[in-house]
Amino acid sequence: xxxxxxxxxxxxxxxxxxxxxxxxxxxxxxxxxxxxxxxxxxxxxxxxxxxxxxxxxxxxxxxxxxxxxxxxxxxxxxxxxxxxxxxxxxxxxxxxxxxxxxxxxxxxxxxxxxxxxxxxxxxxxxxxxxxxxxxxxxxxxxxxxxxxxxxxxxxxxxxxxxxxxxxxxxxxxxxxxxxxxxxxxxxxxxxxxxxxxxxxxxxxxxxxxxxxxx
Amino acid sequence: xxxxxxxxxxxxxxxxxxxxxxxxxxxxxxxxxxxxxxxxxxxxxxxxxxxxxxxxxxxxxxxxxxxxxxxxxxxxxxxxxxxxxxxxxxxxxxxxxxxxxxxxxxxxxxxxxxxxxxxxxxxxxxxxxxxxxxxxxxxxxxxxxxxxxxxxxxxxxxxxxxxxxxxxxxxxxxxxxxxxxxxxxxxxxxxxxxxxxxxxxxxxxxxxxxxxxxxxxxxxxxxxxxxxxxxxxxxxxxxxxxxxxxxxxxxxxxxxxxxxxxxxxxxxxxxxxxxxxxxxxxxxxxxxxxxxxxxxxxxxxxxxxxxxxxxxxxxxxxxxxxxxxxxxxxxxxxxxxxxxxxxxxxxxxxxxxxxxxxxxxxxxxxxxxxxxxxxxxxxxxxxxxxxxxxxxxxxxxxxxxxxxxxxxxxxxxxxxxxxxxxxxxxxxxxxxxxxxxxxxxxxxxxxxxxxxxxxxxxxxxxxxxxxxx
Numbered sequence: 001x002x003x004x005x006x007x008x009x010x011x012x013x014x015x016x017x018x019x020x021x022x023x024x025x026x027x028x029x030x031x032x033x034x035x036x037x038x039x040x041x042x043x044x045x046x047x048x049x050x051x052x053x054x055x056x057x058x059x060x061x062x063x064x065x066x067x068x069x070x071x072x073x074x075x076x077x078x079x080x081x082x083x084x085x086x087x088x089x090x091x092x093x094x095x096x097x098x099x100x101x102x103x104x105x106x107x108x109x110x111x112x113x114x115x116x117x118x119x120x121x122x123x124x125x126x127x128x129x130x131x132x133x134x135x136x137x138x139x140x141x142x143x144x145x146x147x148x149x150x151x152x153x154x155x156x157x158x159x160x161x162x163x164x165x166x167x168x169x170x171x172x173x174x175x176x177x178x179x180x181x182x183x184x185x186x187x188x189x190x191x192x193x194x195x196x197x198x199x200x201x202x203x204x205x206x207x208x209x210x211x212x213x214x
Numbered sequence: 215x216x217x218x219x220x221x222x223x224x225x226x227x228x229x230x231x232x233x234x235x236x237x238x239x240x241x242x243x244x245x246x247x248x249x250x251x252x253x254x255x256x257x258x259x260x261x262x263x264x265x266x267x268x269x270x271x272x273x274x275x276x277x278x279x280x281x282x283x284x285x286x287x288x289x290x291x292x293x294x295x296x297x298x299x300x301x302x303x304x305x306x307x308x309x310x311x312x313x314x315x316x317x318x319x320x321x322x323x324x325x326x327x328x329x330x331x332x333x334x335x336x337x338x339x340x341x342x343x344x345x346x347x348x349x350x351x352x353x354x355x356x357x358x359x360x361x362x363x364x365x366x367x368x369x370x371x372x373x374x375x376x377x378x379x380x381x382x383x384x385x386x387x388x389x390x391x392x393x394x395x396x397x398x399x400x401x402x403x404x405x406x407x408x409x410x411x412x413x414x415x416x417x418x419x420x421x422x423x424x425x426x427x428x429x430x431x432x433x434x435x436x437x438x439x440x441x442x443x444x445x446x447x448x449x450x451x452x453x454x455x456x457x458x459x460x461x462x463x464x465x466x467x468x469x470x471x472x473x474x475x476x477x478x479x480x481x482x483x484x485x486x487x488x489x490x491x492x493x494x495x496x497x498x499x500x501x502x503x504x505x506x507x508x509x510x511x512x513x514x515x516x517x518x519x520x521x522x523x524x525x526x527x528x529x530x531x532x533x534x535x536x537x538x539x540x541x542x543x544x545x546x547x548x549x550x551x552x553x554x555x556x557x558x559x560x561x562x563x564x565x566x567x568x569x570x571x572x573x574x575x576x577x578x579x580x581x582x583x584x585x586x587x588x589x590x591x592x593x594x595x596x597x598x599x600x601x602x603x604x605x606x607x608x609x610x611x612x613x614x615x616x617x618x619x620x621x622x623x624x625x626x627x628x629x630x631x632x633x634x635x636x637x638x639x640x641x642x643x644x645x646x647x648x649x650x651x652x653x654x655x656x657x658x659x660x661x662x663x664x665x666x667x668x669x670x671x672x673x674x675x676x677x678x679x680x681x682x683x
Contacts, residue, residue: 203227211221
């Protein structure tokens, strides 16, 4: 085991915390890569990162995905419902969080009825994180419209799932515990990404009609 | 495959737009100006740029309560000061008769003072502004739709987006509001973007929404190409001038055309969208690179550089389809005479003449002095020769053995009928080589030393409006 790791462990830093902190740079670099090179936007960098960790904190990823999708569906429905009332921003978000919260509660109960106890035993923090996702969702709806918000939510889900599999990849974790400094390799990688001016993969598709040789 | 990469290198993507063009050219101060509609309106107005007249503004709830609603005109536009993407804009078209302070929207629905108040409260609260900061609401005059655009636009007012870089207009498109976009001229919201040929101001190809190519207005058979935008040069000049005033090095300028006022400047854009490339069927990056580093001193120079560099696509298209070159009434041509002697002259394109005809001096410079001398020595004119049949004439000249005399011809012109010698030369018109025989006559009293007749024009189309290059 690496000296740095054993130093941290012997001073009472939990192993899980260590792994999460070391793996975080890799997750956010992947998100940056998705944005700059692939062109998948998602809700910025914070939301997909935090959702990734919410997924890690649920016992099984399918429960995480189920909760996520429930939040988006009820977020959209509530928005359509509230549209006619023309409410101001914060009260509107508060109502949405309330309704989404209750819908998650209902989901957990329904899970219990069908003997999906794993769903009900998901700890409170990942659930809270995903409920507050609604605010981001509403903000994007106002800024870019309902359809764009749903697209961005799906993109966030995709990136978070990719992030989840990277963060729970045994070989990577073992390497990182042996050589914690490889986590810092993300710095030059991000400098490269930050200077990258090439077309994003999605843009090759978006501009295919112009690119196509005539 | 190589073509694929070459084409994709001409396209401006998000990464390059942000890092190479917006960041270094649009400083934060200029960006803030562009995001503040009221301030940019004031600034542009001071510089004599025509902008929609400001009717009134509401900065806070107090002002909202004390606002004199009766003072509002029959039609107006209500906007959030820091709105973007066309969000939060309310347009009314007229006042309802018999009712006090009730206006009508484009779809016929009514707007009361209470509706306006709710909308304005939302604006003040920042519901439509970037990152939700509190905002100001303002009323401005509504533009009146130009007759020309009436069949193309659904409800709203079309506008013209021009991308300006380094004082040069590099690309432009006409944005037409549709049913999908709910009368807004924003491509993101489903408006139509139509590419514009910068040299002529004539529309070319069109895109519906972000990347669906179309030819006609959806649901109709109205062609989108070939619309000639009025006041074209004025619009480009306006756009370049606002770049100077605003300090935005990489600018998307929105100009509308009012039925009575002509071109009116609508909005500055510090982060212009990329779909304009699809509408124009061309990449921006390629064009930006060509303009980069040019030293443009005046607005007029910038406009003409843009028109020259990024126009003429329509002509190229016609040339592609017909296989013929487009030329004007005056063209610079290159003549290749005896012993590859080359001379460049301005020729008049004269489809009324059969043969091309050139001045005697020009023929001599092309190496035909002895031909001319010996022909003149014979002292022949039309009166003497008119009795002879064609074969006899040919035989007569063959016997005389005049060097390089290709043929002779009787030419009828407005100055009378003459008998002329003809020589064989090559004429290069717009990079196209024509091997032909040309009659020679003294044209020193005429403006052009060379006219090109229709026998040499089979491979060309003539556009009288085209200027000589």
